[in-house]
Amino acid sequence: MGNTWEGEIMEIENYKLTEGSVLKNIMFLSLPMMVTLFLQDAFNLVDMYFVGKLGASAIASVSMSGIIIGIIMTAVMGLSFGTVALVSRYVGEGNIDKADGVVMQSFILGLLITLIITPLGYIFAPQMLELLGASKDVVMQGTAYLRITFGGSITIFLTVLMFSALRGAGDPISPMIILLISTILNIILDPIMIYGLFGFPRLEVAGSALATIISRAVALIMILFVMMREKSIVKLRARDFRFDFDIMKKIVKIGNPSLLEFLIINLSALFLMWVVASYGTTAIAAYGIGMRLNMAVTIPTMGFGFAAATLVGQNLGAHKPERAEKSGWMSAGIGVIIMIVLTIIFLALSSDIVSVFNDEIEVVEIGTQFIRIMAPTFVFLGLGTTLGRGLNGAGDTIHTMLISVITMLVLRVPLAWYASTWIGINGVWITLALTNVIYGIIMAIWFKIGKWKEKEI
Secondary structure, three states: OHHHHHHHHHHHHOOOOOOOOHHHHHHHHHHHHHHHHHHHHHHHHHHHHHHHOOOHHHHHHHHHHHHHHHHHHHHHHHHHHHHHHHHHHHHHHOOHHHHHHHHHHHHHHHHHHHHHHHHHHHHOHHHHHHHOOOOHHHHHHHHHHHHHHHHOHHHHHHHHHHHHHHHHHOOOHHHHHHHHHHHHHHHHHHHHHHHOOOOOOOOOHHHHHHHHHHHHHHHHHHHHHHHOOOOOOOOOOHHHOOOOHHHHHHHHHHHHHHHHHHHHHHHHHHHHHHHHHOOOHHHHHHHHHHHHHHHHHOHHHHHHHHHHHHHHHHHHHOOOHHHHHHHHHHHHHHHHHHHHHHHHHHHHHHHHHHHHHOOOHHHHHHHHHHHHHHHHHHHHHHHHHHHHHHHHHOOOHHHHHHHHHHHHHHHHHHHHHHHHHHHOOHHHHHHHHHHHHHHHHHHHHHHHHOHHHHOOO
8 A cells, every 4th residue: 555655646746736627637636635524524423323322412412512622623724724825825836845834834833722722621611511501411421522522632633734734735645545544443443432342441422532532643643654754745844843933924814714714603503502402402413413414515515615725726826817716616516516416315315314313203303304494505505615715725715704704693693593583493494594595605706706816925
């Protein structure tokens, strides 16, 4: 496998994303990225599957914990978009030394965030769950889950940042291979640690978190090994380990709007969880399953979105703005076609899909209704997601953030609360669907206007 991997990396190193067929470049980037994203989501889905066998309260604890972790991850996601934008632009310019400098400063920023977040998350885990309205049983299970996750958060944060650096450089293969190995390990460890197989103590929900952290640790070790090799397109070099505040400032400046964007999205999800919690533990479980499935559905468009980000960034760096725009629209078009197919599948099999994770009648009924209301808007969600990532690749993170503010905060939060008081829990699902449509339309309009092509970084 080592020789094959080396051959793939050498082939990637000579691959020019600013030349040749745009469609071929999109597929070259998006297919491995889709596999990578699927594997990342598989961590969550595998956890949900095994935890689901423990009952609705166990699912609720993982779902609530997931919302909290998602909010914490906003800082890292912001840095990751700053990293992608800068690395792709410098690689497009042919300035690999500058790209390497960005990689190291991104790594250092990840370490600094870990030093702040880990102790705070560990200490205040129960209080965060109580703030969401969790029952005593959910708080107890969720606290164990969160403390293990925060304790090993360095493995999650640094892996996300280094994967982003490689994607920005145009290497989607290495993250895919590493995450495949890590996910297989997680699938093996999950039942062992949750149910206490082969003499291992039964840890239940906490076992799910521990399995994930161990698997992520393996992924981090592997990604660091890859990026320290000479054959990597961009490298993590020990001699670059120093504070370069100019590069850090650029990463943060570009990433801050994305940080705010993801913070808004997750705060919106937090508020919706609070609204849903008033309908009981089964409603929380159904919502958690529905949102995890919603995330899974967006994998294809996120794959094409990350491809668009890399292509837009590199082509702007090579002074080819029209090719950059073509890359964005073509990526979005392919993503929309896939979302239409997935919509049909989810509408036809909605109850069967939910019952895979939990077969309690009320959970299945609520989750099925969630999917049937949300599925028709997948196309708009996919369109906005793909073009939004393309804009991020250009470094235009401010406008994607503003669009998220309008749709996810200004519209979604008050409408969800009002609709829930008017027509019950289905009002929350209808609000989610409506704001997906608005999000996709506004993002497409701004991409079409094209001001992002003039962005300097």
